Amino acid sequence: MTNTDQPSADAGGTPTRLPGMAYVLTGCVAVIGSNSLGLGPIAPAVADSLGSSVPAVMTAAAAFGLGTAASALFLARHIDRIGARRMLQFALALLAASLVVSAAAPIVTVLVVGQLIAGIASGIALPAIYSSAAAIAPPGRETRTIGVVLTGWTLSMVVGVALSAVLADLVHWRAVFVAIAVLALAAIAMLAISKHRDIPATESAPLPLEALQIKGIKPLLIACGAFMAAFYGIYGYLGDYLHNSLGEPVSANGLAALIYGLGFGAAALLDHIVDRFGVKRVMPAAFLATGIVYVSMALLGGSFTAILVAVFFWGLANHFGLNILIMRLSAIDPARRGTLMGLNSAVTYLAGFAGTAGFGPLHTEFGFPIASFVAAGLMLIAALAAAWRQNEEVTQWTAHRRT
Template sequence: MNRSVLLLTAIVGVVGSNSLVLSPIAAKVALSLGAESPAGVMTAAALYGLGVAAAALVLAPLADRFGAARSLRVALVLLAVALAASAASNTVFMLCVAQSVAGIGAGVAIPALYTLAAQIAPKGQEARVIGTVLTGWTLSMVGGVTLSAYVADFFGWQYVYGGLCFAVFAVLVPLARMDLPKQLASQSATSPLTALKVDGIVPALVAVALLGLGFYGVYNYLGAHLEVNLNRPVRDAGILTLLYGLGFAGAMAFDGILDRIPVVRGLAGIFALLTGFYLVLIWASSSYMLLLLIIPAWGILEHLGLNLTVGWLTRLDPAQRGAIMGLNSAVMYLSVFVATLVYRPGFTTYGLAICGLISAGLSLFAVVYVLQSRRKTAVPTAVV
């Protein structure tokens, strides 16, 4: 496999670890920092998502002018500083500030990573390469989040963020030496406004939002559910995340097929299956063993949905790929922010089952929406 693809995959794993790690260790962090509940600590996750969204809108388009590789290097330095500050936090407020800054770094890094993946992919193999890079999220779950749950349990949550800081510097060294594409996609300024004028982008972004809201509305409260409602230790959340990650990685077997199927039809199918999954989750949420059985299927479906939405967006306008992928990250991480806040009252009152019900409704709406969008909006011919 191409060394550049492997490096980008590893970087996705490191960046993704921070965006996912707080949920399974929220109970430990809350106890250490004197928060009223694990759900209160998740405010830091919401602010991280808001930081990603803001940076993806304002700063990610700069990759079209200065190059995605250069943008990625600067973003990772900022992320490392924010992770060090997270490890040193002694109040919830300090953690929220540090995670907001981490969000800014990730908001530039993630669009740059997806842009680089599209740039280095051979023609006709975009979904395969993007799918491989997306499996970095599996690394973040299997190697990052799962390990972090054990580290938090036995050593303390501060070591989790300290380890992530070290991991960022570990990938920065080979990134500085790697010969990545340096071409500038655009000689003129791009922005969210110019990207929003691209034909087909609005339905694609709505699909991203619905995918993100459904996922994070459940995932962000999964760790707290196990701790508070099922009386399970933090490490059990790590096992669930491990199984999700294995499902996410296993979906790579289908990435080649995605290059040949209509993206809208494929997304409609994935959202239909997600609707079914969330309905099953309502029934399974009262049993840890049932959750263990169904969680790998969630990983498979999320991988395929993410690959299809990213592939759709990267093909719309290569000259504005940085701005477009910035919008993608902004929408996805606004979903983190919105889902964390909107789902919280329901989770606090009714538990994880109501979160599954809301996500099922969103996924069902997504099925109808993406099918209607095919009739109203142009979609790249390579994926129709």
């Protein structure tokens, strides 16, 4: 997929400002993030309303992850051929419809179905967003551009998830899904008036699993899987821990999401660190830092204040880990960004499913501290995979195809 609206450097060699499309993509990430991260904090309210349990409600989050993974694996490869913008608009429309189903759910099963469809939509949308972000980045400002787009996850927590918890308290949890559906429609309108256009690839879409044969990509995906399993495993049950173990109100879950989002967003101001020290150093360091955060949650989790401090640094470290993963994967072959980002999203949400489903019994049977120690162990695996990645030379897709 080729970009037709990419800014270039000025006559003095100084990169121009980031394209306006980057901020549109930021908003799209915020919409998707508001749904994908929004269920955890309001899960206790949903469970009470539907006469179910928090783990049962969180199966909807697991279904979302499965839908996203399957969609990213089998549908995202068409982004390069059809065009990221068109695919993104279609995905957001499908997301809006699925959120209406979720809002109207009379039982947990319908909520699960609604979130499964939302996952299918997100599995198309996220690779389209990430591939577009890499395509529109001015030369030399790839890290900064992707970092700006990733701040959509901050918006989803500061404006979306945090307010969702308050909205669930003051109005009803169903209003949360309705509000996100309206935001999805607004994002479609913004894409429609955007000047950005892309030129679809003329080649047929390759099978996504072919990308696994590229030398050096497997360690990146292993790191991604461990990273995301730990994140979703802890995030999915942090709200239940704060509410039922520490006795905090549901709105406190929104505060935790707000603090995480602030940490994630603050890291965007430090993205130059990646350019200064290099990806090879920052990637494993970011994963190890996240592991230390999980250990602190396990040891200091009896204090709500300590949890909030840890959550801030959690967001800070996660921003660097996610940014570098996307940057490295998308750089392998610019003409196949949709396929590679689809593979990234597939691994992300398969790991999200595994984390949400696997950490449920850990949290219920052994408690949140043990679950946090397990998450720290996963981050050690991610750091080792990232270090292994340093010794691998990524082979370009075209060279791989010739062999």
